[in-house]
Amino acid sequence: MxxxxxxxxxxxxxxxxxxxxxxxxxxxxxxxxxxxxxxxxxxxxxxxxxxxxxxxxxxxxxxxxxxxxxxxxxxxxxxxxxxxxxxxxxxxxxxxxxxxxxxxxxxxxxxxxxxxxxxxxxxxxxxxxxxxxxxxxxxxxxxxxxxxxxxxxxxxxxxxxxxxxxxxxxxxxxxxxxxxxxxxxxxxxxxxxxxxxxxxLVKPEVQSWEEIYRMIAPHGALLKALLVPPTSQDEYYQGIIKTARGLGFKDPALLFGLLWHAPHGEARQNPEKRDYLQELAATARDRQEGGASAPGLPARMDGGAWPDKPASHPETASPVTQPTQDV
Missing domain, CATH: 3.90.920 (DNA primase, PRIM domain)
Known part of the structure; x- marks a missing residue:
């Protein structure tokens, strides 16, 4: 070729x-x-x-x-x-x-x-x-x-x-x-x-112990439930919720905060417990109200969960508005 x-x-x-x-x-x-x-x-x-x-x-x-x-x-x-x-x-x-x-x-x-x-x-x-x-x-x-x-x-x-x-x-x-x-x-x-x-999907911020204590200080029965030595973690948490609800504390955020700060609890040493404690607090509310909300319905956030006006710079961001507690 x-x-x-x-x-x-x-x-x-x-x-x-x-x-x-x-x-x-x-x-x-x-x-x-x-x-x-x-x-x-x-x-x-x-x-x-x-x-x-x-x-x-x-x-x-x-x-x-x-x-x-x-x-x-x-x-x-x-x-x-x-x-x-x-x-x-x-x-x-x-x-x-x-x-x-x-x-x-x-x-x-x-x-x-x-x-x-x-x-x-x-x-x-x-x-x-x-x-x-x-x-x-x-x-x-x-x-x-x-x-x-x-x-x-x-x-x-x-x-x-x-x-x-x-x-x-x-x-x-x-x-x-x-x-x-x-x-x-x-x-x-x-x-x-x-x-x-x-x-x-929203994980609420945990209320400070100081804020929670101001609300529960007059109620000796709830303080006793927090301080009683637990026979098991589940019974300990359930006892706190039962006592709190019996005293009229119904806000899931407050109930969650009580469980999170409970002195004999393990949440602060084991943050993976967060979802479990939130579920306990929400389940207590659902039982009181006769069941959970119907699945498939559009979910809406509490408007107080996000800032209406962002800060001009991250370092000077305004604190997020916290929802008013329902007790």
């Missing part, structure tokens, strides 16, 4: 693979660039393989110099590496991910809600990043599928340059946090959360 007749043909599948490898390398380079910025903001990072979502063996919370070489050694053919940020109190971060159509419209009705720090994906979805005020409770993570996703306490949001698993498109910064640092949520965001957040 004459040299002029020789040619190399590359199939469409191979061309696609070459472009994918180049894209993976470009996104990994961006990850190495972005991660130190995220660390400087105090964000807790998690590395994951896309699209499986399996966590990487190396720790992205370490300085980039310790893991960037490991990332390079993985090779472009091993797929895209995504970077997740733990939201809520872990990073003092709240992220609203919205569909630019219905999702944005559902928030527009509450007023100006948009953040200055924004990422986008494929021209159809946006992520709005907010700094949580230090004294405000972190909203739980939940979603109004598929228009609005709220990444709050316990959430893990994919941040740029992560590749969205379903759309197979990367998240890109429109205004990155090192140029537009996240600010506290605007009043419209808090109003939106008040309206839509599932009340069952």
């Amino acid at each position: 004459a040299p002029k007749d020789f040619s190399v043909r590359v199939g469409q599948e191979e061309i696609g693979r070459i472009f994918n490898l180049k894209e993976n390398l470009d996104l990994k380079d961006l990850l190495v660039t972005y991660a130190p910025h995220y660390q400087q903001l105090g964000w807790v990072l998690v590395g994951m393989k896309s699209p499986a979502g399996a966590q990487l063996e190396f720790d992205l919370s370490q300085p980039a110099a310790l893991w960037s070489q490991q990332l390079s050694e993985m090779g472009a053919d091993q797929g895209q590496i995504n970077i997740g940020i733990r939201t809520g109190k872990a990073s003092n971060l709240l992220v609203l991910e919205v569909n630019q159509g219905e999702g944005a419209l559902s928030l527009d009705q509450w007023g100006d809600w948009r953040a200055g720090c924004v990422a986008e994906m494929g021209g159809c979805r946006e992520q709005h990043y907010y700094a949580l005020p230090l004294e405000a409770p972190a909203p739980p993570s939940f979603f109004l599928a598929p228009q609005v996703l709220i990444y709050g306490e316990g959430g893990l949001v994919l941040a740029p340059p992560s590749l969205e698993p379903q759309a197979r498109e990367p998240w890109r910064w429109r205004r990155p946090p090192w140029e537009a640092p996240p600010l506290p949520p605007k009043p419209a965001v808090w109003q939106f959360l008040k309206e839509y957040i599932p009340a069952a």
Whole structure:
């Protein structure tokens, strides 16, 4: 065959693979660039393989110099590496991910809600990043599928340059946090959360013992129930609830606080007991009222659980308004 007749043909599948490898390398380079910025903001990072979502063996919370070489050694053919940020109190971060159509419209009705720090994906979805005020409770993570996703306490949001698993498109910064640092949520965001957040997901703040003691000090029987040596933890807690309700204390938040601060209890040494104690307090209320509320009904939050006006800066956040006690 004459040299002029020789040619190399590359199939469409191979061309696609070459472009994918180049894209993976470009996104990994961006990850190495972005991660130190995220660390400087105090964000807790998690590395994951896309699209499986399996966590990487190396720790992205370490300085980039310790893991960037490991990332390079993985090779472009091993797929895209995504970077997740733990939201809520872990990073003092709240992220609203919205569909630019219905999702944005559902928030527009509450007023100006948009953040200055924004990422986008494929021209159809946006992520709005907010700094949580230090004294405000972190909203739980939940979603109004598929228009609005709220990444709050316990959430893990994919941040740029992560590749969205379903759309197979990367998240890109429109205004990155090192140029537009996240600010506290605007009043419209808090109003939106008040309206839509599932009340069952909210973990109330524990009332202080000083506040509780002022209410129960005149009632010797309740003080005795708190001080009696327990034969078992369950009987001890049940005895406190029974005595408190017999004296007219019905507010679940107060009952929960009594159980939390009970001197012979184990909640303060074992915070995992929190859900158990909340359930005990709620169950006592349900028994008194003849049963729990019907499942499937929309849940509403107590309006006092979130601040109406965010502070201008996290360090100067106003204390969260506490609900009035019903005793």
